Amino acid sequence: MRGAYYLPIALGFALVARHGRYLPLWLPECGMVSSYTAYFLLERADMPALLAVVVALIFGSACALVLHFALFAGHIARNEPFAALLRSIGVIVLLDNVAGLLTGGYSLAFTRFPLPSNHGPIVLGGGILLTVILWAWVNHTREGLGYRSVSANRELAIQYGLQVSRIDFLVVFGGGLLCSLGGLANGIRYGLTAGMMSTTGLKAVAVVVAAGQENLLTVAIGVLLVGILESLCQGSIRFSAFEPGISYGVLAVGLAGRYLLSPWWVRRNMRKRWRADNPVPEVAG
Amino acid sequence: MNLQRTLFRALLALSLIAAAGCHGKENAPGGVAIGAILPLSGDNASFGITARNAYQIAEDDARQQGRIPLRLVYGDSRLDTKEALAEYGRLVHQEHVAGFVEATGSGIALALGDLAARDQVPILSGVDTSPLLTTQGGPFFFRVVPSDAYSGKVLCTWAIEKGLKSGVLVVNQQNGWAVGFKSATTSAYRDQGGAMPDDAILSVTDETVDFNSAIAQLQKKNPQAWFVGLMGRQAGLFVQQAAARGIKGPFLGVDNLAQSEFVDAAGAAQTRAWLELPSEIKSAAAASFSAKYLQRFQRQPDSLAFEAYDAYFVMLGAVELAQKSGQPVSGAAIQRQLKATDFEGLTGRVQFDLHNDLVNAQYQRFTYDGKGHKIPVQ
Numbered sequence: 031m032r033g034a035y036y037l038p039i040a041l042g043f044a045l046v047a048r049h050g051r052y053l054p055l056w057l058p059e060c061g062m063v064s065s066y067t068a069y070f071l072l073e074r075a076d077m078p079a080l081l082a083v084v085v086a087l088i089f090g091s092a093c094a095l096v097l098h099f100a101l102f103a104g105h106i107a108r109n110e111p112f113a114a115l116l117r118s119i120g121v122i123v124l125l126d127n128v129a130g131l132l133t134g135g136y137s138l139a140f141t142r143f144p145l146p147s148n149h150g151p152i153v154l155g156g157g158i159l160l161t162v163i164l165w166a167w168v169n170h171t172r173e174g175l176g177y178r179s180v181s182a183n184r185e186l187a188i189q190y191g192l193q194v195s196r197i198d199f200l201v202v203f204g205g206g207l208l209c210s211l212g213g214l215a216n217g218i219r220y221g222l223t224a225g226m227m228s229t230t231g232l233k234a235v236a237v238v239v240a241a242g243q244e245n246l247l248t249v250a251i252g253v254l255l256v257g258i259l260e261s262l263c264q265g266s267i268r269f270s271a272f273e274p275g276i277s278y279g280v281l282a283v284g285l286a287g288r289y290l291l292s293p294w295w296v297r298r299n300m301r302k303r304w305r306a307d308n309p310v311p312e313v314a315g
Numbered sequence: 316m317n318l319q320r321t322l323f324r325a326l327l328a329l330s331l332i333a334a335a336g337c338h339g340k341e342n343a344p345g346g347v348a349i350g351a352i353l354p355l356s357g358d359n360a361s362f363g364i365t366a367r368n369a370y371q372i373a374e375d376d377a378r379q380q381g382r383i384p385l386r387l388v389y390g391d392s393r394l395d396t397k398e399a400l401a402e403y404g405r406l407v408h409q410e411h412v413a414g415f416v417e418a419t420g421s422g423i424a425l426a427l428g429d430l431a432a433r434d435q436v437p438i439l440s441g442v443d444t445s446p447l448l449t450t451q452g453g454p455f456f457f458r459v460v461p462s463d464a465y466s467g468k469v470l471c472t473w474a475i476e477k478g479l480k481s482g483v484l485v486v487n488q489q490n491g492w493a494v495g496f497k498s499a500t501t502s503a504y505r506d507q508g509g510a511m512p513d514d515a516i517l518s519v520t521d522e523t524v525d526f527n528s529a530i531a532q533l534q535k536k537n538p539q540a541w542f543v544g545l546m547g548r549q550a551g552l553f554v555q556q557a558a559a560r561g562i563k564g565p566f567l568g569v570d571n572l573a574q575s576e577f578v579d580a581a582g583a584a585q586t587r588a589w590l591e592l593p594s595e596i597k598s599a600a601a602a603s604f605s606a607k608y609l610q611r612f613q614r615q616p617d618s619l620a621f622e623a624y625d626a627y628f629v630m631l632g633a634v635e636l637a638q639k640s641g642q643p644v645s646g647a648a649i650q651r652q653l654k655a656t657d658f659e660g661l662t663g664r665v666q667f668d669l670h671n672d673l674v675n676a677q678y679q680r681f682t683y684d685g686k687g688h689k690i691p692v693q
Binding site: 031032127130141223224260262263264266270271273274 | 354355356357358360361363364488513514516517518519520521522523524525526527528529531532547548551552575576579580582612
């Protein structure tokens with residue numbers, strides 16, 4: 031089940047990574063922002079749970095938009111992935127420190143959130159549903175086509191008259207919303223700490239890099255697999271200590287697999303295409 | 316572009332403020348410089364912040380008593396040995412501290428022991444309980460908190476007395492304290508007739524927050540006692556997740572289960588915890604300290620705060636005696652005075668044995684009432 035908690039973060043990350051053609055390491059931090067917002071609204075301001083969750087999700091997504099347009103949009107326009115990566119690290123350090131200062135360094139836990147006892151299947155089912163919706167949006171809608179076009183070639187998309195800024199807004203808001211949702215789910219289940227999204231975010235990043243940001247279904251399967259492998263590893267007396275290394279193992283295997291298999295796929299597809307273009311003439315008996 | 320630049324500068328300035336906040340250096344000018352290597356940021360910041368809060372109250376109390384408070388110089392270790400070593404070097408060689416009132420983390424204290432002996436800088440701790448420190452802490456390491464060799468034995472005695480003769484243990488293998496707790500608990504439990512085979516001990520890491528597989532694995536052993544070698548939040552999550560699977564416990568621990576973060580994370584399952592803690596002396600001074608702490612920091616002090624307060628006054632007493640002797644206040648002079656300590660603190664009488672461990676530690680058994688309050692049990 032634990033992979034289901036990583037799922038929205040990985041999907042949000044993949045969505046924005048493909049769009050901006052960089053690794054938005056900062057994006058999972060919106061989950062922390064959302065989680066802390068929900069905590070303060072629910073536990074300190076006595077706001078009703080549903081309202082607190084909705085406000086927190088909107089706040090987390092808005093935070094993603096502000097950070098994106100203030101700090102990263104320029105890098106994306108200028109195609110500077112490494113500068114954006116460095117700035118991402120700065121944002122993570124900043125947000126983690128602010129969270130630490132606000133809470134005096136203490137970890138927090140939701141006490142008033144009515145978590146149902148069978149929440150595991152709900153989170154898993156919700157995650158799978160999200161994946162399918164997102165996959166359908168990307169691959170079978172007009173907005174999705176625009177998203178894919180901008181992701182493939184931003185300059186060309188602008189020249190063709192696509193509303194790139196609108197797509198930017200939609201994608202970053204959507205990615206922020208997914209990460210906020212994932213962060214909130216993690217916060218409710220495992221509590222809140224400054225830096226709570228660092229490890230979870232890195233696991234999601236590892237899977238997205240291994241699976242490829244354009245393959246949403248593979249990303250989803252990858253994070254669920256990481257969750258299953260972590261659980262299996264933890265349940266073994268001999269291997270329990272290797273649990274944190276699972277996602278990095280998946281990253282290594284995924285990358286190796288992609289590099290080793292891709293020439294084979296390319297060759298096979300080329301052969302297929304050649305055969306389709308050059309049918310073998312039937313030899314008359 | 317200008318807006319972006321301005322926003323970025325504002326964020327940078329905020330981050331510098333945040334970093335400065337996490338790296339507070341000096342507290343009160345005037346007194347002898349004493350270092351405190353604490354986790355003031357990161358996942359374990361609550362340890363450092365609790366101790367720092369207690370020192371602030373101790374400084375005020377020292378002033379009220381007409382004494383010159385120590386000039387505390389903080390180093391932020393993030394509970395990481397490398398960071399702690401760097402902070403130790405800075406505090407000893409740049410800030411010229413004469414001793415340390417804390418070096419949080421048994422692993423860190425073990426790493427600093429030899430350096431402290433070389434530099435003749437005494438380290439006093441109210442947190443570090445690893446049994447290894449008794450033999451490997453060196454002549455300049457002291458602690459006002461009992462070793463886990465002792466607390467583990469007392470905890471296991473409690474379990475055996477209650478007829479809990481098969482036990483399991485979950486332990487964070489990346490945590491120096493937890494490793495010490497593991498060795499102390501397993502040997503004491505087995506010595507007293509308890510069954511805890513090697514495959515009933517499961518290791519997790521700092522990053523583990525979902526323990527369901529570990530719990531399922533340990534559950535197969537049909538344990539009567541669950542020993543918890545995890546700190547604060549992790550311990551709370553473990554107990555909460557085990558309770559959600561219908562496990563009644565008891566979950567046994569020491570001061571790791573006394574942290575407020577354990578209470579928060581465990582939620583209603585906190586009532587299944589059994590804690591063996593150094594006795595809290597019900598003195599007027601302890602009550603006054605609790606009231607001041609609550610008023611100033613809006614939190615109940617946990618046992619760590621009491622120990623930190625005692626450590627401060629033990630160090631202050633040693634510094635004052637070193638000053639009275641007419642000799643320059645050096646680390647070696649403070650160490651000599653620490654050896655002769657006989658101090659009545661909030662947690663009882665503080666005296667050190669040949670290994671600079673606390674002698675005559677008194678323990679008390681507790682559980683929780685479900686509202687985060689510890690209640691003594693027989």
